[in-house]
Amino acid sequence: MKLKTSDKVSNVPFQAEKVVRVDLGMRSYEIAVEPGLLPTVGSRLAGLTRGRKVGIVTDTHVASRYLTGLRRSLSREGLEPVAIILPPGERSKTLRTAGTVLDVLARHKFDRQSMLVALGGGVVGDITGFAAAIYLRGIPFVQIPTTLVAQVDSSVGGKTGVDHRLGKNLIGAFHQPRAVFIDPDTLRTLPRREWVAGLAEVIKYGIIADEAMFSSLERTMPALLKLDLSAVVPVIVRSCEIKAQIVVEDERETDRRRTLNYGHTIGHALESLGGYRGLIHGEAVGIGLVQEASVASFMGLCGEDVVNRITSLVRLAGLADQMGPVSLPSLWEAMLHDKKAVAGQVIGVWPVRIGETVIKPVDKKVFGDWYKKRVKHTKGLRARNQRSIL
Ligand SMILES: NC(=O)c1ccc[n+]([C@@H]2O[C@H](COP(=O)([O-])OP(=O)(O)OC[C@H]3O[C@@H](n4cnc5c(N)ncnc54)[C@H](O)[C@@H]3O)[C@@H](O)[C@H]2O)c1
Ligand SMILES: O=C(O)C(=O)C[C@@H](O)[C@H](O)[C@H](O)COP(=O)(O)O
Ligand SMILES: [Zn+2]
Secondary structure (H helix, E strand, C coil): CCCCEEEECCCCCCCCEEEEEECCHHHCEEEEECCCCHHHHHHHHHCCCCCCEEEEEEEHHHHHHHHHHHHHHHHHCCCEEEEEEECCCHHHCCHHHHHHHHHHHHHCCCCCCCEEEEEECHHHHHHHHHHHHHHHHCCCEEEEECCHHHHHHHCCCCEEEEEECCEEEEEEEECCCCEEEECHHHHHHCCHHHHHHHHHHHHHHHHHHCHHHHHHHHHHHHHHHCCCHHHHHHHHHHHHHHHHHHHHHCCCCCCHHHHHHCCHHHHHHHHHHCCCCCCCHHHHHHHHHHHHHHHHHHCCCCCHHHHHHHHHHHHHCCCCCCCCCCCHHHHHHHHCCCCCCECCEEEEEEEEECCEEEEEEECHHHHHHHHHHHCCCCCCCCCCCCCCCC
16 A cells, blocks of 8 residues: 555646545545636536535635635535535534434435535544545545645545544544545635644644655744745645555544544543633644653653653644643543543654654553653643643
């Protein structure tokens, strides 16, 4: 199984685009990255679907900007779009919302040749993929990610699902999309907070897999923060390449894929402890990247130089690096809901150097000792680099 990235002139008359292939045998698909791609989605989809009905799942923010254009592009190809517009944000990522999507599919008599399209961020993508995984025991879907988090991470790899009161993404299924269509131009309308949050997942790739990418981010962060597309597009492509490679190696997360969860053991705990009202996903991951590196150093797995480099880059991106006021017992309890946890043991992904991680359990006592010695809570600070937490 290999990963291939190529400059490809597609068989329809579009400009050159970057294509990353996710090689999963029968379930292989391509990730196309090209500014201005959105209006071409209709003809691309027409070549992928056997049916005519296409359910476009999106949220109110994204619908107001991109739904009309997408509908038009689909209708031009003789497809029959049905829009399903959800309330935006993490608090929508529930079984109830997934149920709403399923209701619409059933009412419109979607069949196994019908297709779902996720037009939006990771919340829309995760819900849509989950609905596609369980409706009629599985129908095809396509991802059109419109946030940085979704373009570099959530649209690729087939993790779909919804949150539970007790933990993030506790309910879900693996279901790969048929294609991922990334139009970086859509990032221009993204609120700044969402843009910055997405940088946490990008930094994650450098830490887990690519020291050269990490070093390049240290240089190009100012251009990324200005949304300079000449800096942004290579970062999206490299992120997709790394994620595709890892997913191809370990689709069902039995081993290597767990590294994609670096920063999420603490990050997800902070999100769920905040009732999905405080930190957004990327912000929580940004804190997780720094705090989990600090735990790794406390456990003797990496040097302080690694923690310092990660902290500096996270701060340079404008992300918070410290936790808000969260007690040790509640943090530990929330971490036990992590999907990597086994038999009451928290298993973490720890950096050993930039570009390499190790997967190991962390002892409750060691974690407690680290917490008492190292955790400096921010108290609802709103200042740059110290955005409030819970
Ligand atoms: N499945 C995976 O592998 C995976 C990976 C990473 C994250 N996730 C999940 O993704 C979710 C976070 O995704 P997210 O950060 O994209 O958040 P999100 O989907 O909530 O989107 C963030 C906000 O941006 C708005 N928005 C989206 N695109 C826009 C655009 N182009 N212009 C203007 N506004 C726009 C949305 O309406 C929303 O208000 C979390 O639930 C996380 O667990 C999943
Ligand atoms: O694709 C993966 O694998 C990841 O872990 C990517 C993460 O960035 C993402 O947040 C994912 O949804 C976390 O999954 P979970 O299994 O820890 O809920
Ligand atoms: Zn994530």
